[in-house]
Amino acid sequence: MPSDLTLKTMNAIHRAMLKISGGRVGWQASKMPVIELTTTGRKSGQPRSVMLTSPVQEGSTIVVVASRGGDDAHPAWFLNLRDNPDVEVVLQGKPKQRMRARVATPEERTRLWPIVTTDHKNYAGYQTKTQREIPLVLLEPPA
DSSP states (O other), X not given: OOOHHHHHHHXXXXXXXXXXXXXXXXXXXXXXXXXXXXXXXXXXXXXXXXXXXXXXXXXXXXXXXXXXXXXXXXXXXXXXXXXXXXXXXXXXXXXXXXXXXXEOOHHHHHHHHHHHHHHOHHHHHHHHTOSSOOOEEXXXXXX
16 A cells, blocks of 8 residues: 555655646546645644546536545545545646535445446455445535
8 A cells, every 4th residue: 555655755746747847747647637635634724735536527526536545544635524524626727616525425426436447447446455435525616
């Protein structure tokens, strides 16, 4: 499983690619759009940003997968938004927007998980590595 240092390094490299290329490189990965998700740190109260892929978008809803590469622990960003669901999201070419995060209901997950794993088999592989059910998180415009 990737260490925290590995994940932070990957995110730093990704941000550097975006900056160096003027945003021309880095907004797609594994045939998925990349988003920058900013949560509020559950311990620090400070903004925390992470680059994530989104395997599914439905209308204004963006779906992200809290896989952490199949680790038994949830990713820090997931724990942050679970405690404070008010987040900010940046998509390629769009201004930062406020969104509200929530974990997919069991019915939503039952419908979405096959869509995610059919097109992006790595997520199915991650699920086989862990006993926890990997959450799908829906990022939606605030009501």
